[in-house]
Amino acid sequence: MNYETSPIAIATFAAFVAFSLWIAVYLARRAKTAHGYYAADGSIHWAVNGLAFAGDYLSAASFLGICGMIATAGYDGFLYSIGYLAGWIVALFVVAEPVKRLGRYTFADALNSRFNARSVQFTAAISTLVVSLFYLIPQMVGAGSLVTPLLGIPHTFGVVLVGGIVIFIVATAGMASTTYVQFLKGGLLILFSTILAGAVLLRGISTTPSGSDLVSMPFHLDTSGNLRIDRPGYSVVPGQENSELVRKGYIKVRHDGAISVWKVSQTSNTLEETLTVTTRPDGSKLYNGAPLSAGKFHQVGQASKIIQNGRSVAQTGALGPLEFLSVLQRSTVIRWDKETIADGDNQIAIYFQKPTPGSDVMRPGLKFKVDKGASSTDRLNFVSLMLALFCGTAALPHILIRYYTVPDVAAARKSTIVAISAIGFFYILTLFMGLGAMVSGVIDVTDNNMSAPLLARSFGTFLFACISAIAFATVLGTVSGLIVAASGAVAHDLIDRFFGGTVSDSGRVVAGKLAAVAVGVVAIFLGIRYEGMNVSYLVGWAFAVAASANLPALVMLLFWKRTTAAGISASIVAGLAISVALILLSPTMYESVYHLSADAAPIGLDSPAIIAMPLSFVTLVAVSLLTQPVQTVSEVTEATTA
Amino acid sequence: MNDPSTRRDQELIAYKARLGLWMFVVYALIYGGFVYINTFHPRLMGLDMLGVNLAVVYGLGLIVFAVILALIYNSLCARAESDASEDTASEDSDVR
Known part of the structure; x- marks a missing residue:
């Protein structure tokens, strides 16, 4: 589709970027200590953190991808909304408070709180990096795809622009600036999505929507x-x-x-x-x-x-x-x-x-094969995807680190509830925005990801400009969160805790900033490398890998007293290896990446969670039972007389 | 790290964990039912209910129910935290 560059869109986007950069510079003094850089000193108000959760979570995949999928496949696209939201229930009821109580800067800290084992720190850091990378690629590719029509600049320049801005935001003020950028973006996204959905309902449905000249x-x-x-x-x-x-x-x-x-x-x-x-x-x-x-x-x-x-x-x-x-x-x-x-x-x-x-x-079946003619593999794929969406959210490292930015466990809980309310409301709006696009003559058949911005354009340039700028900001917010998580894994978990443990506080901040620049440069490279590829499925895979590698370790640490450090490490490695291996052998990988026939794939599963997650649990239990610490005589006496 | 040291703190943590687990089970069962119908009886989702179909009612219901359950959970946790802090305060004054 040939899009016209909108000066209002450029101005709105420039204003948002300028404000984000100002926030970063303003908050830079809060990133002088490791606690300030990685966790914003734990001083963020729960309401701000809740909306920042929404800003972090509602990525380009949520906003552009789901609206586009609903616009072309109807209710099946909405199933993603339901699954993504349901995942927050696991986050609230199972992990929110314990993760806040047990950790300090990263998800690996919480997992390692009982053991102080280098193996746990190392495997959790690697898992964080892999999940963040799966998540980063579609965001960066999406950034490049967005800037071409909106700002009239080439894909490569767009990716470099986004990468550069995000690196500056993160490296200047770490989690503090990232939080406020996400708070702002989350609030604006929900506000303008409400306006857009309201406009759809006010206009109603017509058999001859403007812009459509079907013959x-x-x-x-x-x-x-x-x-x-x-x-x-x-x-x-x-x-x-x-x-x-x-x-x-x-x-x-x-x-x-x-x-x-x-x-x-x-x-x-x-x-x-x-x-x-x-x-x-x-x-x-x-x-x-x-x-x-x-x-x-x-x-x-x-x-x-x-x-x-x-x-x-x-x-x-x-x-x-x-x-x-x-x-x-x-x-x-x-x-x-x-x-x-x-x-x-x-x-x-x-x-x-x-x-x-x-x-x-308005019912399932246009995208997911679950109706007549569906094979067992089709059904297994669907169940596996819904399982990954449900269990993945609570295991995404860039979501989990947000629990360290609030003062206490009650604030962690309350911010999750704000997040559930805001994200739930937004996902209800996706149904109206997606279906509105479906009947408004605005779909670009070559790229349904542009459905929401193009729907906005059917209501005038101003709304288009705002929605486009917010779509862009969506990428900025999510990429910032991912880079903070990934740089924390490199600088805090690997360099500081795994290899040394003797780095000074200011050294940790420097390491974090350097890691943010390095991860940002890698993200820019990947965004350019995968230009033009439809990589939205990578987000689904990020959820599957997170659910398989991280959730079993986290849940068993909290609810099974016999869990050992070796069990945790083994389950992360098993979940990571099995889920990534299944992804590499999946039909989508064969078709989209290897450019081979999907039928040539050795397994028919596209979503690995249903296999990898149970195996990760089993691995944890088996290895933990095999590595139970031997009780000393005094411990046994103590236990029996207690 | 904020390591809870008192017994009352530990009881509070255990209570909230138990409550969370039960609420998780309730939601997981309802979510599981949704996935089950979508997977094995997708046509059932076309059943008309209040002018819209079961797919819309169940799907929107899952989102709204998540918010309601979250608010109930917060209210119960906040009450337990408040009771615990009152008990601690009265114990402190008894000691004085």
């Missing part, structure tokens, strides 16, 4: 059996009878000197408009037969039939939240599917209309 036209077969178009100015391109396109049910049509591809509907004797992206042998692309700049590739998504109060209408007017969902459930929505066909030396990606009953849109 179909009738045809007939002449006496020789040739297809004739019943509309002046349109003609079938000759000589394509034996082409792959025609065999697959498409036909090339000439109009005003340009050639477009149409889908032949034999049942209604109509030709339906498609969108095409043609990749030529030299790698150049044509969008609907012309360069992107020609503007022939338009946005899509609309209701083809609206049923309100039992009657068919063309426009609903303003709707209440439940009424909006109810009307959509009874209507028919035109979604778009994709098929790639070889046409001579060219590859044509054809996006074609797929009218879908609202009742199917």
